[in-house]
Amino acid sequence: MTQPIQIHSDAPSRPPGLRGVAADFSSDQRSFKTASWGKAMMWIFLLSDTFVFGCFLIAYMTARMSTPVAWPNPSEVFALHIAGQDVPLILIAIMTFVLISSSGTMAMAVNFGYRRERGKTAGLMLATALLGAGFVGMQAFEWTKLITEGVRPWENPWGAAQFGSTFFMITGFHGTHVTIGVIFLLIVARKVWRGDFDVERRGFFTSRKGQYEAVEIMGLYWHFVDLVWVFIFAFFYLW
C-alpha cells in the first residue's frame, strides 16, 4: 500500500487537540493525516460492525426484558461437570482467556512486524491463529453440548424460548468473525513468512505494494473480535 504523497511535510506542526480536529477535517485534503487509507477504512468497517453487534445485543436486551417467562440462568446453563461438581461458566471463562491471549500475541506480532523481524512476526501470528481456532473449537463444543441438552432457537428446557435464538445468533455471528479472522491471519502470516513486505511484493488482488502495515490492519480486526467478546461475555453470559 503506497501512501498518498504528503504535500506539506510539516507533521510536527499540526495543531493538537480540538483545534487539530477542526484543522484536519477542514483541510480540503484527507481528514486522517497520520492514518493510511487502509487503516482508516478498517476502522470505518469496524465502526459499521460495531453497529451490527450493537443491534444484536439490543435485540437480545429487548427480548429478555419483554418476556414474562424467567430467563435461563447462564451461570447454570454454561456450567461444566468437572471432578464431581458443577463449575459455573468455566468453559466461557477459558474461552475468554484464550481470546485475550490471542490478542496479546497479535499485538506483539504487530510490534515485531514494524521492527521487520519476519520470523517472530509470522510465528506470533500463527500462535494467534492457533488460539483463535481453539476458541472456535471450544465454541463448537459448547454448541454441541447445548443442542444435545435440547436448546433450539424456538425452545429450551429452562425458560424463555428467546434464549436459544439470541444465543445462536450472537455467538454464531461472533464465531463466524473469529473464523474469518483465523483464515486471514494465516494468509497474512504466509505473506510475512515469505518476505512479501520486505520486498514490497504486490498483492494478487489490489496490486498494491505489500507493507508491514498490513499486519497492523489485520491486528485491528483481530482485536475488534476480542473487543466484541468482552461485551458478549458481560451482557449475555454474566448479566
Place this chain on the structure above:
Amino acid sequence: MSDTTEHTHAQSGQQHPIRLYLVVWGLLFFLSACSYLVDYLGVQGYARWTLILLFMLLKAGLIVAVFMHMAWERLALVYAILLPPLLVLVFVALMVSEAHYTIFTRLAFFGAAP
C-alpha cells in the same frame, strides 16, 4: 520523497516497548478473572451489574487504547470512530421503552403466558 519518510514514520509511529503489551495483557487477564469472580461468588443485584459494566468498560478501553493503538492516533480519527457508537445508547433507550410496553401488553392481555 514519500517512501523514505513514510517508512521512518511507520517505524517511529507505532513502535512501543513489548513490556507495555505484556502489562496490558496481564491487566486484561486480571480484569477477566475479576468479572468471572463476580459470577463465581454469586454477587447479585446492583453490585453485580455495576461490577460487570466496570470491568467490561476497563477491558474495552485497554484493548482499544493500547492494542488497537487508538491512544496514539490523531484526535480526528479518535472522534470519528469512537463518538458514533454512543448513538447506540439512544437506540438502547428506545428499545427499553418498547420492551416495557411489550411486557405490559403481554401481562395485561395474556396474563402470565408468553
